[in-house]
Amino acid sequence: MTQIKQKRLVIRSLILLVLLGAVGYTLYSNLTKASQGEIHVGQTAPDFVLKDMNGKTHQLSHYRGKGVFLNFWGTWCDPCKREMPYMNDLYEEYHKKGVEILAVHVKDTRYLVENFIKQYGLQFPVMIDKDGDVQNEYGIDPLPESLLIGPDGRVKKIIIGNQNLKEKDFRSLFDSIKP
Known part of the structure; x- marks a missing residue:
């Protein structure tokens, strides 16, 4: 016992x-x-520098004067998989109108991101935030999360989580930040 x-x-x-x-x-x-950082509408978006998958450096402040759709995503994220084709389809049209799409992948391997880019034929810049510094500075959680940044560098809108956005929704969002 x-x-x-x-x-x-x-x-x-x-x-x-x-x-x-x-x-x-x-x-x-x-x-x-x-x-962690917490970003609010009306606030100037914090500057950051990341390299895209082609080795090109992107600094957010260099896009002043343009609208920026800043998208935080992951290869495992189902809503991200549904949204990426719409973003890609509209990229060239809105790029010509002064709207940039910057996709920041959160903490995954280069191999997985490259496969995702190939699978979806992505044309816009895709960067990896491997240490999570930008994600933490922006207080991003959950994925996907997107920030619409106006030509003045201020956050116009924040879209958090699965919103089931369609092409018409992206058109409206991109139009709202056109210079």
Whole structure:
């Protein structure tokens, strides 16, 4: 009987430690998330520099005077997979009208991103935020998340999560940030 009680005590102690660890991690996550950036409509979009898949450097502030559709996405994200073709189909037309699409992939391997680009035939710049610095600065969570940035560099609209956007929705969004 004493051995059985000791085993129960050990098992209960382990369960208690795991639960305390989970609570501690949750508290830590919530406290550090508060220190991430949080972007609001009307605010100037924070500047960043990332390289696209072709090695070209993109700095957000270099796009002043143009509208920017800044899209944070992931290869595993189903809404992203549905939205990308619409964005790609409209890219050339709106690029000529002064609207840039910048897609920032969040923390995935170059190989997976390259395969995604090939699969969907993406024409617009795709960058990888491998360390998550830009994602943290913008406070991005969940994916997808897009920011419409006007020619003045200010955030005009933020679209969070799965909105089931269609081509007509993207047209309206792109028109709203045309210079």
